[in-house]
Amino acid sequence: MPNQPIKSVRRGRPIALVLTTAIGLMIASAPMSVPAITQWQHETMVNSPEYKQQYGFWEVLDLGANKELNTIHAALLPTGKVLLVAGTGNDRETFKKFHDEGKIEVLKTVVFDPTTNTTKPVETPADFFCGGHALLQSGKLLVAGGTSGYELLKGAVEKPAGKMSIHNEDPDSQPRLLKKGAKFTAPSGKQYVSTQEVMIEPATKIEMDGGATVHQSTAKVFVEAVEADVSYVTDQTEQYAIEGTTGTDKQNLYGRGGPMTLDKQDFRGDNQSYEFDPISEQYVKAGDLKESRWYPTLPVMTDGQVLAISGLDNTGTITETTERYNPDTKTWSWGPSQPFPTYPAMFRTDSPDVLFYSGSSAGYGPIDKGRTPGYWNTKDNSFKTVTGMTDPETLETSASVALPPAQGSNDGSQSTRIMVAGGGGVGESERVTNRTAIINLADPNPSFKAGPSLPDAVRYLNMTVTPWDEVFAAGGSSNYRAKENSYSYKAFSINPTTNQITPLANEVVGRSYHSGSLLLPDGRIMTFGNDPLYADKDNSIQGKFEKRIEIYTPPQLFTGSRPVLKQNDPIKATRGQTLAFESDNAATIRTARLIPPSSATHVTNIEQRSVAAIVKTDGSKVTVSLPNDVNVLPNGWYMLFLTNDKGTPSRAVMVHVN
Numbered sequence: 001m002p003n004q005p006i007k008s009v010r011r012g013r014p015i016a017l018v019l020t021t022a023i024g025l026m027i028a029s030a031p032m033s034v035p036a037i038t039q040w041q042h043e044t045m046v047n048s049p050e051y052k053q054q055y056g057f058w059e060v061l062d063l064g065a066n067k068e069l070n071t072i073h074a075a076l077l078p079t080g081k082v083l084l085v086a087g088t089g090n091d092r093e094t095f096k097k098f099h100d101e102g103k104i105e106v107l108k109t110v111v112f113d114p115t116t117n118t119t120k121p122v123e124t125p126a127d128f129f130c131g132g133h134a135l136l137q138s139g140k141l142l143v144a145g146g147t148s149g150y151e152l153l154k155g156a157v158e159k160p161a162g163k164m165s166i167h168n169e170d171p172d173s174q175p176r177l178l179k180k181g182a183k184f185t186a187p188s189g190k191q192y193v194s195t196q197e198v199m200i201e202p203a204t205k206i207e208m209d210g211g212a213t214v215h216q217s218t219a220k221v222f223v224e225a226v227e228a229d230v231s232y233v234t235d236q237t238e239q240y241a242i243e244g245t246t247g248t249d250k251q252n253l254y255g256r257g258g259p260m261t262l263d264k265q266d267f268r269g270d271n272q273s274y275e276f277d278p279i280s281e282q283y284v285k286a287g288d289l290k291e292s293r294w295y296p297t298l299p300v301m302t303d304g305q306v307l308a309i310s311g312l313d314n315t316g317t318i319t320e321t322t323e324r325y326n327p328d329t330k331t332w333s334w335g336p337s338q339p340f341p342t343y344p345a346m347f348r349t350d351s352p353d354v355l356f357y358s359g360s361s362a363g364y365g366p367i368d369k370g371r372t373p374g375y376w377n378t379k380d381n382s383f384k385t386v387t388g389m390t391d392p393e394t395l396e397t398s399a400s401v402a403l404p405p406a407q408g409s410n411d412g413s414q415s416t417r418i419m420v421a422g423g424g425g426v427g428e429s430e431r432v433t434n435r436t437a438i439i440n441l442a443d444p445n446p447s448f449k450a451g452p453s454l455p456d457a458v459r460y461l462n463m464t465v466t467p468w469d470e471v472f473a474a475g476g477s478s479n480y481r482a483k484e485n486s487y488s489y490k491a492f493s494i495n496p497t498t499n500q501i502t503p504l505a506n507e508v509v510g511r512s513y514h515s516g517s518l519l520l521p522d523g524r525i526m527t528f529g530n531d532p533l534y535a536d537k538d539n540s541i542q543g544k545f546e547k548r549i550e551i552y553t554p555p556q557l558f559t560g561s562r563p564v565l566k567q568n569d570p571i572k573a574t575r576g577q578t579l580a581f582e583s584d585n586a587a588t589i590r591t592a593r594l595i596p597p598s599s600a601t602h603v604t605n606i607e608q609r610s611v612a613a614i615v616k617t618d619g620s621k622v623t624v625s626l627p628n629d630v631n632v633l634p635n636g637w638y639m640l641f642l643t644n645d646k647g648t649p650s651r652a653v654m655v656h657v658n
């Protein structure tokens with residue numbers, strides 16, 4: 001068996017019987033849905049060696065009682081283990097326990113080892129639910145942003161609430177930390193409390209000939225009335241006194257807030273950032289974000305710095321600000337402002353300052369702003385749109401992926417093409433598409449061209465780049481958050497060289513909103529999460545978060561031949577270096593691919609991309625020459641897969657390019 005033995009709730013019926021003719025015929029045709037045949041026939045079919053060799057195999061993992069969590073984020077670490085992050089996991093009760101009762105133990109993170117199917121709980125210091133993740137060049141995982149407030153629909157809001165802007169006019173003061181629960185008093189005497197801790201910097205003083213100008217500093221926070229009483233509603237914007245201030249201090253430090261209403265409240269972001277250390281398996285505090293962010297995208301730039309883009313701030317308003325993380329100082333500084341919807345799909349280009357925005361995003365933001373794909377120069381803040389996207393109104397909840405190099409290529413190239421697939425209209429829209437569109441960033445005037453059509457029109461398709469130069473796609477639903485049980489259980493591979501789509505075994509668990517997928521170091525693919533609005537076809541029963549993880553073993557791992565490298569990882573390497581390996585199956589090896597360990601959330605996984613290295617074999621010797629171009633192979637961690645003439649990859653060797 002190419003993969004580790006796994007405790008599976010799916011397996012259980014040994015296949016020793018001769019297959020019936022009917023089942024034989026089923027295998028020859030495309031995967032079938034369960035109702036078309038009996039459950040027994042289905043189980044027999046999907047467990048047969050012939051079926052696995054053609055369509056692959058899904059296993060639903062059993063992690064054991066009380067060990068499952070609302071996996072919203074998953075990140076592969078350089079150790080080969082996977083960090084599964086829930087935070088408060090889009091669960092209102094859990095959020096209340098954490099936020100109102102201070103029970104930090106309800107926050108969930110685990111380290112999952114896919115080779116043993118074991119999990120280890122990790123102490124989680126903050127609510128990372130709907131934050132962002134980026135694997136730093138050091139191998140530590142940056143986790144930034146998260147949740148400071150849950151959405152409340154109109155009718156559910158009991159305490160009048162609104163935005164408060166805090167002003168400091170004193171340049172000689174120290175930075176002031178206002179704790180969560182700080183009281184703000186309106187001229188009417190009514191009091192409101194802050195829902196989050198907030199820091200206010202001193203005002204700045206600019207000395208000029210003969211005088212000085214003072215620029216007040218401001219910070220913002222969301223406040224709510226001290227009691228659930230409609231008399232706290234006001235449409236006025238007024239000055240508020242901050243509890244604990246008197247005299248001049250009170251004149252210099254104050255709030256300006258209002259209106260205070262019972263209107264719908266959006267989710268609110270948080271400003272924490274941490275580095276998760278994959279060796280000690282602990283979160284280590286880093287500097288706070290300048291802006292709170294819920295649903296930020298965190299692309300790692302070629303120089304190793306990380307941008308934080310988009311997100312809802314701590315008042316529930318989408319932000320156009322961006323900021324930049326310096327891993328050396330572990331601090332954030334402002335970047336240029338540019339409007340994008342939440343979790344925008346951003347790809348590095350061969351110009352270190354320029355990101356390509358594919359147009360995919362994950363659920364919040366104005367309909368008429370920041371939705372057009374294009375190139376964003378993060379230095380001069382220019383934005384150049386590209387044309388050719390069909391169905392541009394259905395980019396929300398679409399999937400974007402950097403396509404692998406040409407199949408079988410052994411020339412040190414990397415694909416410069418980005419594919420966008422599926423998606424829906426903005427918000428709770430009924431629009432959905434089966435469109436794929438491909439842009440080649442190496443073209444002189446790049447524009448999107450139509451790609452192969454998906455088997456179904458779906459939102460929330462999970463796409464995974466594979467070492468055998470195909471994209472593995474699975475899941476999604478035709479309706480917003482899988483309403484009417486509109487899951488597509490289909491999985492298929494997309495060959496970007498021929499544009500051919502090949503059906504694979506159906507997944508067992510439906511996946512839509514709050515789902516993702518990750519390529520594992522052994523060539524298998526993990527899928528996780530799903531957060532449906534409803535649990536039934538009639539939309540009458542409230543949906544439940546899908547805790548089960550599923551792992552797909554592709555046909556390539558059922559060929560009975562797998563290149564084995566006599567090599568312990570991780571290994572250190574430099575760009576342009578030629579690495580030497582020994583392998584008994586050296587003669588079968590055809591390609592070498594470098595794929596970074598990536599982070600996935602909300603069907604967004606921007607770091608996965610595949611770089612071809614040049615592989616040569618001689619007897620039992622295998623040499624792999626790494627590309628020398630920093631824009632193709634920036635510093636950082638990579639999984640090196642050697643793939644044979646049957647498309648079967650070796651287990652990845654972890655390589656740290658530095």
Ligand code: CU
Nearest residue numbers: 072130514602
């Ligand atoms: Cu979310």
